[in-house]
C-alpha cells in the first residue's frame with residue numbers, strides 16, 4: 001500500500017506537485033493521467049526516493065520513504081526511458097541486476113523474458129538496441145523480482161502491437177495476484193482493460209481520484225478516454 005500525505009514538491013521556485021493526498025491499495029491497478037508536465041513522473045520519482053521530499057510524506061506499507069531505501073526492494077520500476085551501460089550486452093545487464101538483488105533463480109519471474117524472446121538477443125549491446133527492445137529489457141527487469149508493487153512509466157510507448165499486448169496481459173495477471181500496479185500513459189484507449197482506478201493530475205494538483213466503475217457511472221461513458229474528455233471539458237468550462 002502507498003499513502004501520499006500532503007506532498008508538495010518544488011524545483012527551486014516552481015511547484016511541480018501541490019499538496020497531494022492519495023491512497024493506493026494492493027490489488028488495484030491505478031492509472032496516473034494528465035497533460036505533459038503535470039507531475040506524473042515527479043510523483044513516481046518521489047515514491048521511488050529518486051526525488052527528495054521536503055514537504056509532506058509518502059508511506060510504502062506504512063514506512064516513510066524518507067527512512068531508508070529497503071522498501072525499494074518491493075517495487076519493480078519500468079522507467080519512461082531506461083538508461084543502461086552502453087557497452088554491456090542484454091545478458092550481462094540482466095545478470096548484473098540479478099546478482100545485486102541476490103534472489104535465487106527459482107524465485108525469478110522470467111515470463112516476460114520468454115514471451116519477448118529476449119534470450120535470442122542476449123549478445124547484443126545495450127547501446128545498439130532499438131528503443132522498443134530497450135523498453136522490453138526494462139519491462140523484464142520491472143517484473144523479474146516478483147515485487148509487490150509495480151510502477152510503469154509509459155510502458156507501451158515504443159512497443160510494437162504484439163509486445164504491447166504481451167505486456168498488458170502480464171500487467172492484468174499480476175494485478176489479479178493482488179499486486180499494486182501504477183501506470184502512467186497517454187494512450188487512454190489501452191487503459192480500459194488494465195486499470196481499476198484513475199488519478200487525474202493537472203498542474204501538479206489531483207483533480208480526480210476515482211474507481212473506473214464510479215467514473216464511468218458518473219460520466220455516463222463506457223470508456224476511460226470519454227470520461228477524461230468529459231473532465232477536461234468541465235475544467236475548460238469552469239475556467240471560463
Ligand SMILES: Nc1ncnc2c1ncn2[C@@H]1O[C@H](COP(=O)(O)OP(=O)(O)OP(=O)(O)O)[C@@H](O)[C@H]1O
Nearest residue numbers: 011012014016034035036037038039040041042043
Ligand atoms: N529535476 C527537475 N528540475 C526542474 N524541474 C523539473 C525537474 N523534474 C521535473 N521538473 C518539472 O516538473 C514538471 C512536471 O514534470 P514531470 O516529468 O513530472 O511531468 P509528466 O506529467 O511526467 O509529463 P509527461 O507526460 O510529459 O511525461 C515539469 O514542468 C518539469 O519541467
